[in-house]
Amino acid sequence: MADAFDAFDYELLVELAETPGVPGYEDRIRELVRAELDPSVDRLRSDAMGNLVGTIEGGAEYDVVVAAHVDEIGFMVRHVDEEGFLELDALGGWDPRILRAQRVTVHTDDGDLPGVIGSVPPHTLSDEEREATPEIEDVRVDLGLDGGTIEERVDVGDLVTVTQRTERVGDFVTGASLDNRVSVLAMLEAARRLDRPDVNVHFAATAQEEVGLRGAAALGVDLDPDLVIALDTTVANDVPGFEAGEQITRLGDGAAIKLKDSSAITNHKLNRRIRRLAEARDIATQPEVLPAGGTDTGGLQRAGGATPAGAISVPTRYLHTPTECVHGEDLGAVIELLVATLDTETGDHDYTL
Template sequence: MPFDFDDDLLCELTEAPGVPGYEDRVREIVRREFADSVDRVRSDAMGNVVGTIEGESDYAVAVAAHMDEIGFMVRHVTDEGFLQVDPLGGFDARVLRAQRVTVHTDGEDLTGVIGSVPPHTLTEEQREADDEVSDVYIDVGREGDAVAELVDVGDLVTLDQTTTRMGDRVTGKALDDRVCVLAMLEAARRIEEPAVTVHFAATVQEEVGLRGAEALGVDIDPDLAVALDVTVANDVPQIPDEADAVTRLGEGAAIKLKDSSVITNPKVTARLRDVAESEGIEHQTEVLPAGGTDTAGFQNSAGAKPVGALSIPTRYLHTVTETADGDDVDATIDLLTAFLESETGENDYTL
C-alpha cells in the first residue's frame, strides 16, 4: 500500500547528512520545498529556517521540527591514520560497533568504518569493559600520511545508512527528526488561507540542547507553539512491561503530555485531542520519562507561552535502524494540518 506522504522526499531528508551546527544540506532541501508553499522564507545566524504563511490575523503560531541528527566531530588523527571523535548528540556506544560512516572533509566525503576487534582475540578485561564513544576509532582505509592530507580536526562524521520501506513501515537513520520535518513541510503544502499566521520552523542544534528553538522563541515570539519530534516506541520483546513502551507503532500520532524538558499546556493538549476525535484521526498519548524536545525551547524563552507537541512513535531511536509506521506519519500530518486550519487565535490557553 502506498504511503500518503512523499516517501522519496523522506529518503532524501533522512539520507542527507546534517549534524548539529552543520545542517547545510538539509537546510537546502527545506528551502527548496518551502519555495512554493509559503509566503516568505528566512534563515538566521544559527541556521534555523522559517517559512511563514501569512494569516488573516497577527496571531502567530510556531511549528518546529529539528533538522540535525546525531553525529561526530573528528578530534584527533593518529599517526597510523585512525580517527578519534567527539560525539555531537547522545549516542549509545553499544550500537556503534562495526558501523559504516561517512567522513565529511573539505575536499570530499570519505567512507569509513568503526572497527570491532574479533571476539577470538579479546582479553577477559576487554570482554567485560563497557563501550564508550571515546574508545571509537574510525578506519578510512588509508595509511597515516594519506589520511593526514585528507582529514582535519573538526571534520564531521555521520553514520551511513539508506532509508527503505519495511512492510507498512519505514526504516533508516535520522528519522529523528527528519520524518517530522517531512510532516511539517507537508502541512505547509496543504494549508492555504489560515486564520492565523503560521511560522514553520526547521530548527538546528536540538540534539545538543534545543539551542535553535530557544533562539527562535525570542526571535519569532509566537502566541502559540507546537513542536514535532519522534518519540520512543518500546513496543518490542526486549521491553516486556507495557507501561514502559511509551507509545506503540500503528496506533496513531502521539499527543505529548510530558517529557523531561516540558509539561505541555493542558488546554493545548485538550484541543489537539478534540481535533483528532472530531476528524477521526488515530492518536495516542505520550508520557516520556526522559528526553527533551524543541517544545521546551519555545515555552518560556520570550515569556510564558502555551505549547503543545505531536510525536511520531519510532522504534530503535538514535540508531541507524530507526523505524516508524506509515499510518502514524500520515496521522501526524493530518492532525497537525487540521489543528492549524482550525486555529482562530481566539482560544484562551491561559491557565
C-alpha cells in the same frame, strides 16, 4: 488495500533522511528544506544559528510556530593519529554499544570519505575486554588509507555521520536519521496543504536540537510566538523485554500527543483541543508521557516568556540508532492532525491556565 505510504511524499522522506546535517553544520539539509518549503510560503529566512523559517501569512495578528529540528546526531573528528585512525567527539546522544562495526561517512572540505568503525574479532578478546563498557572515546574510524594520505585530507573538526540506507520494511520505514526527518517531512506536507489560515503560521526548521534545544531557544526570542506546536519523534519500546507501562508509545496506534517530556509539560488546554479534533476527524492518536529526553517544545515554551506549547510526536522504535523505525500510518496521522490543528486555529482559543 490502500498503502499508508501513499499519504505522503515517500521519496522526499528518503532524501531528507539521507541528507547529512549534524548539529551546527546543518547546511546541506537546510538547503534541501529551503528548496522544498519555498513554493509553499510567503516569506522565507534563516538566522545565524542555522534556523530556517517559512511563513504563511494569515488574517489575524496571531503567530503560531510549528517547529521540527533538522539536525541529526553525529560526530566531530577530534584527533587523527599517526596511522590515520580518527578519534571522535559525539554531537548528540549516542549509545556507544551500537557503534561497533558501523559504516560511516567523513565529510571533509575535499569531499566525503567512506569509513568504518571497526570491531576486533571476538577470538582475540579477553574476558575482561568482552565485559567492558564501551565509551565514545574508544571509537576509532578506519578510512582504509595510509596515515599520510589521511593527514592531507582529514582535519580536526570534520564531521562524521553513520551511513545507512532508508527503506521500507513491511509497514515500517527504517533508516539512520528518521529522528527527526520524519517530522521535517510532516512540516513540509502541512505547509503544502495549508490553505489561507486565519493566523500567521511560521514553519521553523530548527538547528542544534540534539545538543540542547539551542536553535529553538534562540528562535523563540526572535519570533515571540503566541502558540507553539513542536514536532519530533518519540520512544516506542513496544518490543520484547518491556512491560506495557514502559513502552511509551506503540507503532501503528497513531500520532502521539505529548503530555510531558524532560524539557516541558505541555499546555493541557491545547492538548484537549487537539485530542477532540482528532476524535471528530477519526485520526488515530495515543498519549505520550516521556520520562527522559527533551524536545524543542521546551526550548520554545519559555524562551520569550510564557507561551502555550504542545507537541505532536511520531512513535519510533530504536531511537538514536542506525535502524530507527516508523510506521507509515503513524506518520500519515501526524500530518493529518497537524494540518487539522492549523486549519482550525483562529487565534481566539484561550490557552491561559
